[in-house]
Amino acid sequence: MKLTVFGATGGVGRHVVRQALDSGHEVTAVVRDPARLPVPAHPRLQVLTIPDLTHHEPLLPAVTGRDAVISAVGPSSNAQARTTHIAGTALRAIVTAMDQAGVRRLSAVSAAPVGPVAEGEGPLTRAVVFPLLRRALRDTYADLAAMEEAISASDTGWTVVRPPKLTDKPHTGTYRRVIGGNVPGGMTISRADVADALLTCLDDPATEGHVVGIAT
Structure with missing residues (x-):
């Protein structure tokens, strides 16, 4: 498969690039600074x-002729940039470029607190943990919500992957997955396994047009 990876130098994106290459895919890694991509030639x-990434025209060469796109674009760490919903703006540009290039399949990473609390979740998480997270990181989650809105309003065959807290533990390929919701009791997952989920969903038609909660 010919893949384009946006956010390729990030914590999840670099794992996507490595795993895609290991699986035999052709990868176009879109970066702001190539020196930050820790993947050998x-x-x-x-x-x-x-x-x-705010305008679609410069993105056309990156997506033209590709089979699918993976977005590991996350919210900016800059407070001023967060207020402009930079991830949402980037995804609007990406899906517009995909539409013009005739590329349909998209897999993108978001975050579990953007969605509703999982059915069967414990009262502590429901009443305390999620509300505190959403309050403390409201700009971040507002940006991701804008990103998800741009994706779901597009004509792409999209999948949005929602992980909980990310860790730097190794890639296992073993994690829980809920299509259409979050994972009950799911507190963490490694960035490497998030990359695995983003890649795996591309070949799973059951995830198209759905959010997918993942957690260890």
Whole structure:
């Protein structure tokens, strides 16, 4: 498969690039700074430097002729940028470029607190943990909610993956998954396993047009 990965230098994105190459895919990694991509040169890896993801025209070369797109774009760590919903703006540009290039399949990472509390979740998480997270990181989750809105309003065959707290533990490929909701009691998952989920969903038609909760 020919894949384009946005957010390729991030904590999840770099794992997506590595795992996609290991699985035999051709990868176009879109980066702001190629020096930050910790993946060695590879005959099936193309690195494109595109500093600005807010307009679709510069993104067309990155998605044209590709089979699918993976977005590991996350909210900005800059407070001023967060108020502009940078992830939402980027995904609107990405899906517009995909539409013009005729690329349909999209897998994107979001976060569990953007969605509703999982059915069967414990009262502590329901009444305390999620409300505190949403209050403390309201700008971050507002940005991700804007991103999900842009994706769901698009004509792409999309899947949104919602993980809980991310860790740097190794890739296992073993985690729980709930289509259409969050994982009850799901507190953490490794960035490497999030990358696994983003890639796996591309080949799973059951996830198309749905959010997918994942957790260990």
